[in-house]
Amino acid sequence: MIEYELPYESFIGGWFISDKTCDDVIDYFNKVKGKIGMPGRLFNGIDKKKKDSLDVGIHHNNFEGPLKSYRDQLQKCLDNYVKKYDFVNNLDYFYINTSYVIQHYKPGGGFKKWHCERSFSKMGKRCLVFMTYLNNVDEGGTEFHYQKMITPAKKGLTLIWPTDWTHTHKGQISKTQEKFILTGWYSFN
DSSP: OOOOOGGGTOEEEEEEEOOOHHHHHHHHHHHHHHHHEEOOOOOOOOOOTTTEEEEEEEEEOOOTTTTHHHHHHHHHHHHHHHHGGGGGSSOOOOOOOOOOEEEEEOTTOOOOOOOTOOOSSGGEEEEEEEEOSOOOOEEEEEEETTEEEEEEEOOTTTEEEEGGGOOOOOEEEOOSEEEEEEHHHEEEE
């Protein structure tokens, strides 16, 4: 698995999953979006000034079609993350035990507001976040506030990082290109 070099002190790890899996996940999204898709929701309502997307929630035990291949490759990314930041082995058992999301951002759409993945008490069991860019997007990456860095939206690049405020981030907004990501959380039991 190819690693994307990120500063060690950022606690953000990056590895690439296969282009085929990314394409297959986008095809899966397009197949099911009318059946289980919903506008991106934030703070119990739709606020397109904060987040403008179409989301498809995936049950954590759904391994149909390309989701099995994705999860297999994601596990290899997590294994690499744990090798890089070995203290993670000292944490309580964590795993993907909630739904994760395929998100589609049309040109001009995105997660525009600074946020972290554990900003509300109901998110308290989240431990690590994972996110995969499913397509290439010029200037469509993710900006991390405290790390003072932007990760590029490169097809297959899968990032893993801590869920807390130390990793406050937001999406870069492309005015001309659509963006697909798959994102979710490793949580404590």
